[in-house]
Every structure is written in C-alpha cells, then in structure tokens.
Amino acid sequence: MTQHVFQAEGAKLTVFLDGPEWDGAPTATIGAFTCKAETAGADVLQQAITFARAQGLSRVIGPMDGDTWHSYRFVTESDGSPAFLLEPRETPMPLELFKVAGFTEISQYFSARVPLTQTALTKPASTDTFTIEPWDGTNPEALFNQVYDLSSEAFSQNMFYKPISREAFLAMYMPMVPMLKRELIFFARRPDQSLAGFLFGTPNFAEGPQPSSAILKTYASLERGAGQHLAYAFHKAAAAAGYDTAIHALIHDDNQSAERSAAEGADVFRRYGLFGLKLDG
Numbered sequence: 001m002t003q004h005v006f007q008a009e010g011a012k013l014t015v016f017l018d019g020p021e022w023d024g025a026p027t028a029t030i031g032a033f034t035c036k037a038e039t040a041g042a043d044v045l046q047q048a049i050t051f052a053r054a055q056g057l058s059r060v061i062g063p064m065d066g067d068t069w070h071s072y073r074f075v076t077e078s079d080g081s082p083a084f085l086l087e088p089r090e091t092p093m094p095l096e097l098f099k100v101a102g103f104t105e106i107s108q109y110f111s112a113r114v115p116l117t118q119t120a121l122t123k124p125a126s127t128d129t130f131t132i133e134p135w136d137g138t139n140p141e142a143l144f145n146q147v148y149d150l151s152s153e154a155f156s157q158n159m160f161y162k163p164i165s166r167e168a169f170l171a172m173y174m175p176m177v178p179m180l181k182r183e184l185i186f187f188a189r190r191p192d193q194s195l196a197g198f199l200f201g202t203p204n205f206a207e208g209p210q211p212s213s214a215i216l217k218t219y220a221s222l223e224r225g226a227g228q229h230l231a232y233a234f235h236k237a238a239a240a241a242g243y244d245t246a247i248h249a250l251i252h253d254d255n256q257s258a259e260r261s262a263a264e265g266a267d268v269f270r271r272y273g274l275f276g277l278k279l280d281g
Helices: 038-054 093-100 139-152 168-180 228-240 256-263
Strands: 003-008 011-022 023-034 058-063 074-078 103-117 130-133 183-191 195-203 211-221 245-252 267-278
Touching: 003 038, 011 038, 011 058, 011 211, 023 038, 023 093, 023 211, 038 058, 038 093, 038 183, 074 093, 130 228, 130 256, 139 168, 139 195, 139 211, 168 195, 168 245, 195 228, 245 256
Parallel strands: 023 058, 211 245
Antiparallel strands: 003 011, 011 023, 058 267, 074 267, 103 245, 103 267, 130 183, 183 195, 195 211
C-alpha cells in the first residue's frame, strides 16, 4: 500500500493512496487515526485531505486502513457493552472530527446478539447441491487458502471491495490459528468436493479464557441457501459447545444476512459507519 503518515502532538493518522473505488472513482483512505487533542486531530485530518487532493484524488473514505480486509468503520451507536473480539473500538473524537470536516456516512453496519436457546430451531430444507461439514482441525494454512479463494470470488461485487494478495491475506489470518475452534468453522461442499461456502466463527475471547458468547464472524457462499445452512450449523454447534449467546458481527445493513439475523430474533447492540468526502463538489 502507498501510504503517508501525518502527526502532531496528540494526533496521528495514515493516508492510503490506493484505496478501493467509490462511485467508480479512485480514492484515498484515512485510517489508524488516534487523537487525544481535538485541535491536533483536526489539523492532521485537514493535512490528509489536502494531501489527497494534491495527489489528484477526488474521493476520501474512512476510517479504513487501506481496504476492507483491514480495520475500517467507526462505532456510531452503542448500548455500552464491552467490545467483542476483533470489533472496532469506540473513538468519539475522531468520529466527530470526520463529521466536522464534511464527511458523511456512506455505508452502515451493525452487530446483534441472540440467546442460543432461540436459534437453530428450524432446520433448513435438505438439498443435494451441497453438504455442510465442520473443519477437521488440521492444516490451518490449507483452511485459510480455501477461505481466501472463496472470499475473493464471493466478495468481489461488494461495495468498496479491493483485491488483496494471497500472501498478505495469510499474513493477516495465520496468527489467529491459536484462537481457532474447529467446532465453530464450517464448509459447504458440492458433490465434487469443490467449495460452495464457508463460515468462520470464534469464541469471544474478549470475555476471557472461558467466554460465554461465540461470534459468527464471517461467512460467504456461492450457492443459494448455503449461508442459511452454515448459520444453522454454527448456532447448533455453539449451543452444544456450551456457549449461551451468539454475536452476529459487523453485518452490512443491506446484506441478506441482516434479514437472517433479524429472523433469528437477534437484538442490535452496536452500529457502525463508513464515511466519505467528495473533494470535487
């Protein structure tokens, strides 16, 4: 990533010049924004905007550490409950400074929680298109290689999607191996054993070594209905493993998984936003 750091006493951020497209136009993204002093934060933010304009870019989005594979989104609403594992933390001052600088919300997301006693009550209709199987716990590098391949295809039409190299992807996710629980990771496979979908779940270790909640972190599918079957398997397995709550994490408001979460009776406890600024109007 082509990046430039701006800092002053009490504030620091990074500008990434090769961000994903927005409205068909190339963007800069602003990420890694830390701010303890409002004046310093406003100053470095304006420096970043001026820098992006000087590079010939007409769009700036943030917070985003270069792309959606890395950290992005502000917390915009919360019930005050502790952050779960891998969740964006609340940063009220940077959020307010973005708004004052003219950024507006361009994409919305949420997280919701649901007691596992009220999930997985109705098994999805059987299908011959694919079967659901848990990860066998072996060869985690092969696991993440498969996840990379399917993610790259399944997410390619998502707003703000930008490809990432296999090497960069593995460098991000392989350090997570010690936290993996095989009973919370599932694949949907076609009869020829090709991958039709995956679901990546993890215990909420932010609660400590024996968490009571399990996070449905990411799932993707290339076959109609695979997502529903994967979610059913996850909820059922999490309940069997002794967790009492499922967290449906970081869902886009317009995603089909938002409808599934609502159908499970999950309650939204946090909302997030991605913000954008157009420099040509």
